[in-house]
Amino acid sequence: MxxxxxxxxxxxxLVHCLCVLFxxxxxxxxxxxxxxxxxxxxxxxxxxxxxQQALSSKLGFDRLAHLSDYYGHRLSGSEGxxxxxxxxxxxxxxxxxxxxxKQEVMVPHWERGHEYATxxxxxxxxxxxxxxxxxxxxxxxxxxxxxxxxxxxxxxxxKKDLIPGKIVLYNVPFTTYGQTVQYRLNGAIExxxxxxxxxxxxxxxxxSMQTPHTGVMYYENGIPKIPHAAITVEDALLIExxxxxGEIIEISLYMEAQQFEDAISNNIIAEIRGSExxxxxxxxxxxxxxxxxxxxxxxxxxxCIAAWEAARLIIESGIRPKRTVRVILWTNEENGLRxxxxxxxxxxxxxxxxxxxxxxxxxxxxxxDPIGFGFSGSDQAYxxxxxxxxQLTVIDAAELQKGGGGADIGPLMNKGVPGMGxxxxxxxxFWYHHSxxxxxxxxxxxxxxKCVATMAVYTFGVANAEIRLAR
Numbered sequence: 001m002x003x004x005x006x007x008x009x010x011x012x013x014l015v016h017c018l019c020v021l022f023x024x025x026x027x028x029x030x031x032x033x034x035x036x037x038x039x040x041x042x043x044x045x046x047x048x049x050x051x052q053q054a055l056s057s058k059l060g061f062d063r064l065a066h067l068s069d070y071y072g073h074r075l076s077g078s079e080g081x082x083x084x085x086x087x088x089x090x091x092x093x094x095x096x097x098x099x100x101x102k103q104e105v106m107v108p109h110w111e112r113g114h115e116y117a118t119x120x121x122x123x124x125x126x127x128x129x130x131x132x133x134x135x136x137x138x139x140x141x142x143x144x145x146x147x148x149x150x151x152x153x154x155x156x157x158x159k160k161d162l163i164p165g166k167i168v169l170y171n172v173p174f175t176t177y178g179q180t181v182q183y184r185l186n187g188a189i190e191x192x193x194x195x196x197x198x199x200x201x202x203x204x205x206x207x208s209m210q211t212p213h214t215g216v217m218y219y220e221n222g223i224p225k226i227p228h229a230a231i232t233v234e235d236a237l238l239i240e241x242x243x244x245x246g247e248i249i250e251i252s253l254y255m256e257a258q259q260f261e262d263a264i265s266n267n268i269i270a271e272i273r274g275s276e277x278x279x280x281x282x283x284x285x286x287x288x289x290x291x292x293x294x295x296x297x298x299x300x301x302x303x304c305i306a307a308w309e310a311a312r313l314i315i316e317s318g319i320r321p322k323r324t325v326r327v328i329l330w331t332n333e334e335n336g337l338r339x340x341x342x343x344x345x346x347x348x349x350x351x352x353x354x355x356x357x358x359x360x361x362x363x364x365x366x367x368x369d370p371i372g373f374g375f376s377g378s379d380q381a382y383x384x385x386x387x388x389x390x391q392l393t394v395i396d397a398a399e400l401q402k403g404g405g406g407a408d409i410g411p412l413m414n415k416g417v418p419g420m421g422x423x424x425x426x427x428x429x430f431w432y433h434h435s436x437x438x439x440x441x442x443x444x445x446x447x448x449x450k451c452v453a454t455m456a457v458y459t460f461g462v463a464n465a466e467i468r469l470a471r
Contacts, residue, residue, distance in 0.1 A: 038384045043464045046319050047391050047457045053313045054453035055395070060309030061445045063091070064302055068295040068440035075292040076332040077109025077263040085266050085288060088308070088329065095312050097327075098273040102266035105342045107332040109263040110134055112292060113256025117200075117231060120144070120250040122242055127235050127251070128210055130293065130435075132184060132201075132217040133335045135228045137257040143167075143227065145197050147249035149240065153183075153190055164195030167251055171236045174206050177430065181215070188228035189220045198227045198253050206430040208233035213434045214291050216335045227255050265289075267339045268329040272314060274463065276322040279352065282463040283326045283417075284310065284361040284455055287333030287340075287408050294438035298429070302443060302451075303363030303422070304329045310456035314463075321463035323358060330408040333364070337407060344411035354415050358469050359462055362406030363422040363455065366429040369447045370397040370422060370454045374404020377418030380470035385420075388461035397454045399423065418469065420458065422451065 039047075067084060074081035085102065092100045110133060117127040131137075145167040150156045152172065156163070168191040170183040183201050191199035203213035212230045219225050239249055268288065274280060286303030290296025311327045330339035347353040359381075361373070372389060375382055385400055392398040405419035413419040424447075432438045462469050 037466045038387050039461060040466055043461060044391060046317060046464070047388070047461055049317055050313055050456040050460060051391070051394065051453045053316065054310070054456055055449050057309065057313065057449060057452065059312075060305055060452055061448050063309070064297065064305040064443070064448065065440050067301050067305065068297045072295050073292050074288065074290045074296055075110070076107040076265055076289050076335060077260065078292070081265060081289055081331070085268055085331070088268055088288070092268070092270045092308065096315050097270040097311070100268075100270040103269055103343065103346070105265050105267055105331055105339050106262045107265040107338045108134075108336045109260040110335065111258055111260065113137065113258065115229070115255040115257070117229065117254075118252045119235070119239070120252055122247040122249070127231050128212050129229050129231050130212040130214040131227070131229045131255050131257045132214055133291065134217050134219070134259065135188070135255065135257050136225050137255040138198075138227050138253060142252050142254045143198050144250065144252040147239065147251055149243055149249075156190055156194065160194040163191065166196055167253070168196045168199045169236065169239065170199065170201045171240055172202060174204060174430070177204065180204050184215050184230070185218055188217055188226050189223050192224045192226045196226060198229075200251070201228075201230050202233055202236035203230045203435075204430070205233060205433065205435070207428075209437075210234055211435045211437050214293060215434045227253060227257070229253065229255065265331040265339070267331055267343055270308070270311065270327045272311060272321065272325040274322050274324040275320045277468075278324050279356050280323040280468065281326050281357050282323055282359055282459055283328055283357060283409070283412070284459050285328040285330060285408065286363045287331070288329040289331050289334050290438070291334055291434050293434070293436040294432070295440055296438060297440040297443060298366040298438055299433055300333070300364045302367035302448065306363055306367055306448060306451045307361075307455055309452045310459055313452070313456050314460050321460055322465070323463040325459055325463050333408055340408040340411050344415060347412070348415065354412070354417065357412060357417040359418045359420060360409035360412045361420040361422070361455065361458060362409045363451065364406050364408065365422060365424055365426060367424065367443060367448050367451045368428065369425040370395070370451045371425065372397050372399030372401065372423055372454070373420045373458060374401040374423055375418070375420050376403055376405050376413060378470050381418055384465070384469055385458070385462075388458055391457055391461075392454055395450050395453055397450060416471070418471070422454065424451065
């Protein structure tokens with residue numbers, strides 16, 4: 001090999017080696033950027049501070065007590081709901097949010113009026129009951145009929161020839177909410193198809209102390225509308241024992257329920273404007289309406305106040321996140337979902353608004369001891385959020401499950417926004433759900449503060465991340 005060729009070859013090898021080293025070093029930097037710089041050390045420090053602030057806070061729990069005690073239950077269309085909304089808006093403005101406003105929504109307006117049920121035979125007994133939301137009344141008169149008890153829609157079909165002129169009682173044991181609630185939702189439709197004059201359900205509850213539980217129900221066009229109500233688990237089992245002994249059951253039912261014209265209500269929206277990416281939105285919230293019994297403290301006053309308090313603590317920290325934090329307290333989740341649907345439709349009309357919703361979080365399962373969050377989104381986003389979850393091991397709320405969301409963030413999720421639902425210890429939730437027992441005294445201050453901490457850490461973590469959450 002000539003000297004020239006040797007020099008040329010040596011230079012070529014050197015250039016090749018330098019190029020390889022350059023590419024490897026930049027590849028390493030890219031991998032490091034993609035995999036390790038979701039949360040900066042400053043963001044992690046702020047999250048630790050938020051946990052400490054949340055655990056020592058008294059304001060949020062006091063506000064939940066105020067909401068529960070002064071405004072009580074807050075059914076769509078009621079003055080109590082709108083008064084509660086006005087109080088929250090005024091308080092939020094005092095907290096220092098950059099923007100707070102009410103978003104007008106037309107909502108259903110149903111009122112139950114006076115109602116009662118009486119067992120006439122084989123014994124006389126007043127039956128604690130609640131008309132189901134949206135049910136018609138009994139037309140100003142008492143409906144009396146013999147009872148046909150069924151344990152499923154299949155059993156109803158088998159007994160269809162016995163049903164005309166009778167009252168159907170769906171005595172279905174609670175398994176899961178999703179399985180059992182179908183008899184509340186569709187029980188009147190199926191019973192009316194076979195000629196029933198009214199229908200009753202065993203309350204959808206995992207435990208009962210003579211507490212009936214209400215909730216929304218449906219009618220179907222072309223099928224006669226009949227009154228639909230819930231009795232207690234204890235009384236349904238009493239009736240079952242009488243039937244097993246061969247007794248004939250007769251019940252009288254009186255309901256003044258009415259559906260009125262739609263009423264004006266409002267979503268509540270409050271923002272902390274982002275310092276670098278103000279058009280990118282991190283949404284969290286719950287629904288401010290409740291059923292018209294109890295105080296709506298856990299369903300979903302607690303979820304609303306916890307989300308609000310999580311954002312307030314971010315303001316209090318003095319560290320403005322890169323992305324905008326938007327708290328939304330939706331109206332009319334219980335009997336229409338009008339607030340959530342209206343917000344999603346409104347957001348879609350805004351330029352790039354749906355695209356710029358980075359994530360939506362919801363708390364609507366009570367505010368008991370938090371376990372963590374359920375998440376629906378990409379695998380990459382799940383890995384990014386897992387980095388945030390690790391900071392919650394100190395309060396045993398670090399579990400991040402795949403699959404999660406909620407009714408109010410559902411319309412956003414249907415448009416492609418990643419969603420998260422707060423998971424809590426749920427043994428007692430359906431003891432109180434939709435009943436007069438949903439009152440503030442059932443709640444625990446420490447559990448509430450841990451829920452606030454969990455929501456605050458995820459909210460600030462995503463809002464202040466070095467890179468946007470993967471879509």
